[in-house]
Amino acid sequence: MKNLKTWIACLLGAALSSGVSAQEDANSFVHEQSDGYEWPTDSAVLKKLDQWQDLKFGVLFHWGVYSVPGICESWPLCSEDWITRPIDSYVDYKKWYWRQSENFNPTKFDPEQWADIMEDAGMKYMIFTTKHHDGFCMYDSKYTDYSIAKGPFRNNPKKDVARHVFDAFRAKDFMIGCYFSKPDWHCEWFWNPYYATPNRRENYKRENHPDWWEKYQEFTYNQLTELMTNYGKFDILWLDGGWVTGEEIRLDEVLANARSGQQPGLISVDRTIQGKNENYQTPERAIPEKQINHPWESCITLSHSWGWVPQATYKTSNQVINILSEIVAKGGCFVLGVGPTPEGLIQPEVEESLRGVGKWLRANGKAIYSTRTTAHYNDGHTWFTADKDGKTLYAIYALPDNEKLPATIEWTGNIPTGRMKLLNGNKTVKYTCKDNKVIVTLPKGLKNEPVALSFKVKK
Numbered sequence: 001m002k003n004l005k006t007w008i009a010c011l012l013g014a015a016l017s018s019g020v021s022a023q024e025d026a027n028s029f030v031h032e033q034s035d036g037y038e039w040p041t042d043s044a045v046l047k048k049l050d051q052w053q054d055l056k057f058g059v060l061f062h063w064g065v066y067s068v069p070g071i072c073e074s075w076p077l078c079s080e081d082w083i084t085r086p087i088d089s090y091v092d093y094k095k096w097y098w099r100q101s102e103n104f105n106p107t108k109f110d111p112e113q114w115a116d117i118m119e120d121a122g123m124k125y126m127i128f129t130t131k132h133h134d135g136f137c138m139y140d141s142k143y144t145d146y147s148i149a150k151g152p153f154r155n156n157p158k159k160d161v162a163r164h165v166f167d168a169f170r171a172k173d174f175m176i177g178c179y180f181s182k183p184d185w186h187c188e189w190f191w192n193p194y195y196a197t198p199n200r201r202e203n204y205k206r207e208n209h210p211d212w213w214e215k216y217q218e219f220t221y222n223q224l225t226e227l228m229t230n231y232g233k234f235d236i237l238w239l240d241g242g243w244v245t246g247e248e249i250r251l252d253e254v255l256a257n258a259r260s261g262q263q264p265g266l267i268s269v270d271r272t273i274q275g276k277n278e279n280y281q282t283p284e285r286a287i288p289e290k291q292i293n294h295p296w297e298s299c300i301t302l303s304h305s306w307g308w309v310p311q312a313t314y315k316t317s318n319q320v321i322n323i324l325s326e327i328v329a330k331g332g333c334f335v336l337g338v339g340p341t342p343e344g345l346i347q348p349e350v351e352e353s354l355r356g357v358g359k360w361l362r363a364n365g366k367a368i369y370s371t372r373t374t375a376h377y378n379d380g381h382t383w384f385t386a387d388k389d390g391k392t393l394y395a396i397y398a399l400p401d402n403e404k405l406p407a408t409i410e411w412t413g414n415i416p417t418g419r420m421k422l423l424n425g426n427k428t429v430k431y432t433c434k435d436n437k438v439i440v441t442l443p444k445g446l447k448n449e450p451v452a453l454s455f456k457v458k459k
Contacts, residue, residue: 036274037281037294044265045279048235049295052267052280054370055124055175056328057361058335060299061114061165062129062306065100065136067342070309074133077185078200098146098186101136105152109161109344111168117346118338119172121354122361124369126169127177127238127335130162130227133200135186138162139231143222146186163231170232177236178227182220182244189216201243220249228258228266235267238282242272251277280333287323291330291377298327301337302350308339314349317356321450322398324357324368329383329396331373363424364452367394379411394423395440397451405448409440416455423452 040046066073076085077097087093118126131137137147139162149159158164166176183200184190189212195203206213228234237258239246246252251270255277258266270277280295287298300323303312315323320336327334338354341347361368371385374393378384385394393416397409413436420429420440431440442451 038274038276038278039294040276040279042259042265044259045267048265048267049279052125052175052235053295053333053372056333056368056371057121057123057324058125058127058175058177058297058333059118059121059123060127060129060177060179060306060335060337061340062132062337063161063340063344064129064132064138064307065097065104065134066132067308067339068100068103070307070342072305072309073307074181074185077134077197079197080199097134101146101151103152104148104342106148106161106342106344107153107156109153109156109158109164111158111161111165114165114340114346115168115172115174117351117354118169118174121358122365123174123336125175125177125235125333125335127179127236128162128165129179131179131181131184131223133181133183133185133241135181135184137223139227141223141226143219143226144187162227166232166234175235176233177238178231178234179238179240180224180227181241182239182246182249183241184216184220187216187219189213189219200241217249221254224249224251224254225257228254228263229261232262234258234263235265236269237263237266238269238271240271242270245273246270246277287326288330288332291373293331293373296331297333297335298323299335299337302353303339306337306339308341308347312349314353316401317353317360318399318401318449320353320357321360322400325383325396325398325450326378328368328371329373329377329385360449364396364450366423366454367396367452374414376413379413382409382411384414391456392454393457395453395455397453399448399450405442405446405451407442409442409451409453410437412437414438415458417458418456420453420455422446423454429453 062073064073076083077094079090085093087096130139135146137144140149140160141147148161153159169176190202191197192204192212197203204212255266255268267279268277269280269282271282280297282297282299284299303314305312324334338350367385370388371394372388374384374386376384381398381400383396383398393414399405415433415436415438416431420431421427422429427443429440429442431438440453
């Protein structure tokens with residue numbers, strides 16, 4: 001047996017093996033976004049994208065059979081040479097992993113608690129993992145028995161977990177997203193038991209077994225259809241597993257049916273697959289280097305893992321605020337990865353960090369929500385956003401961790417005119433302008449946290 005702490009390598013390896021770049025921080029391993037962007041032509045989709053871009057801050061829940069032992073989601077099932085496992089035999093490991101479904105009994109499952117905390121954190125949209133690459137369904141699919149609704153939780157009135165999660169967030173008026181993995185390693189028509197499973201892809205040649213591949217296409221189409229027709233109103237379909245394209249699983253047909261039925265304007269996120277069904281791009285665990293003015297979203301974890309793991313270290317409230325400020329200034333939305341516990345709760349350490357973010361956003365949210373980009377968007381630790389009409393600018397000083405708030409903030413460009421105010425408390429602050437440099441004097445006694453200012457600019 002290897003120490004479970006070595007499983008962190010799994011998180012990094014998943015990124016490396018998907019064609020990603022590494023920077024100094026482990027959290028900077030990313031799935032590269034596609035090379036270009038194709039604007040949708042459906043007016044309802046364009047309208048919903050604009051509404052989504054107003055929201056800025058959301059949550060992405062990874063909760064599944066991997067949460068039971070608190071390990072990396074799905075990836076150790078994949079027989080690629082970067083994988084780290086606690087069991088030396090691959091065959092024995094797969095048997096052990098599949099059996100975790102027999103232990104998944106989240107009797108404290110409380111989606112209303114999740115929704116209350118995320119609402120208080122200032123989040124406005126949510127994405128829930130209905131099925132990760134391991135194929136374990138967090139909803140009551142009629143096309144497989146490998147689901148939360150068929151195991152020890154089957155007699156619980158909340159066994160159809162995804163339905164209750166979605167409904168809890170709809171009650172809070174969140175925009176609702178459905179995460180779904182296109183590959184399914186548990187399905188015999190993707191990883192057929194006749195052959196070994198050498199990598200993440202289907203383990204046979206489609207041209208040699210066209211009937212298997214057709215059955216997989218039908219299986220995936222059926223599962224997507226049951227989600228889009230039986231689980232209420234959705235705003236986003238968030239598809240993971242870019243080594244299978246949407247085209248290969250009849251996504252055009254799924255979207256056409258959904259948008260003409262219960263899901264008008266449904267945003268499609270066929271991740272990393274450039275084209276008409278990648279309605280917004282999704283760089284992972286990092287922020288693009290420069291400002292981007294088409295729809296995009298950074299997905300970044302609160303800890304080092306997407307799902308729950310024991311003894312995790314979580315980002316502080318200030319770290320989350322600073323990440324959010326940079327992303328919004330660069331034109332994106334920020335979806336924060338949170339993993340509920342095996343029992344079905346958001347743990348206190350996560351709640352503490354998120355409630356701190358929410359408290360800041362209640363005072364300074366004008367600098368974040370419903371904003372758009374401004375040409376000069378950064379100077380040092382200061383990030384700039386703008387109202388949609390461009391008449392009011394906001395400056396957010398992203399206070400680095402373990403530093404004290406300075407007495408003055410300086411930047412060049414974005415020269416103010418008239419009064420400048422702190423958003424928190426609406427206090428007027430003093431500033432000077434000389435040689436295209438702005439120096440803002442902060443009032444004494446401010447809390448040691450990021451600061452947001454509002455002002456008009458000279459035209």
